[in-house]
Structure formats: C-alpha cells, structure tokens
Amino acid sequence: MSMTIVVTRNVSHRIRGFLASTMIELAPGTYTAPKMSPTVRERVWTVINEWAILDAESSIVMVWKDPTMPGGQNVRIFGTPPLELVEIDGLLVSRKTD
DSSP: OEEEEEEEESOOHHHHHHHHHHSEEEETTEEEEEEEOHHHHHHHHHHHHHHHTTSTTOEEEEEEEOTTSGGGEEEEEEESSOEEEEEETTEEEEEEOO
16 A cells, blocks of 8 residues: 555546545645555546546546656546656656647
C-alpha cells in the first residue's frame, strides 16, 4: 500500500463526492489516501474514469509510489489536455498530444 494522490479539474459533484468518500480532500480538487491498496486504487480509477467520460473538459491525474517505474512513481491521466507520459533518461515526463 502506498500514498495515492488524485488531482481533478472541472469534474462533476458526483466524482468529487465519491473521491471525498474514499480519500481526504486537502484542497479543492486535491485528494490523498496515505495507504491505498492496489485493488482499491484500481477500483477508484475505474469508477472515476467511467463517470468522467460524461464531463466535457474534465481532467483527472492519479499518482502513487511505484518502485518498478522510472522515477519511482506511476501516473494515470484522463481528460484534457491529452497528455502522454514518456521516459527520458530514467525519468517520466509529460507531453501534450493532439
């Protein structure tokens, strides 16, 4: 289990309420869970991904510790602007896609 952080932008009250019920909302649109299991993290991502499809212009980023990944963290991104994660010299960087 590792610290999980979710940052949202332009999401519905439904998604905000769901995240607030599973994580701590530290600031508007910023949620954390200090010890979220991979199974729970996957379920949370599935739910918010399914609901966010209905929200135009929404954006969600989920980050957690993952020693097997470059930079020691894993990232999932949904929404606008569309981003792609690229490994450069052992680090993850993001770039906008069209």
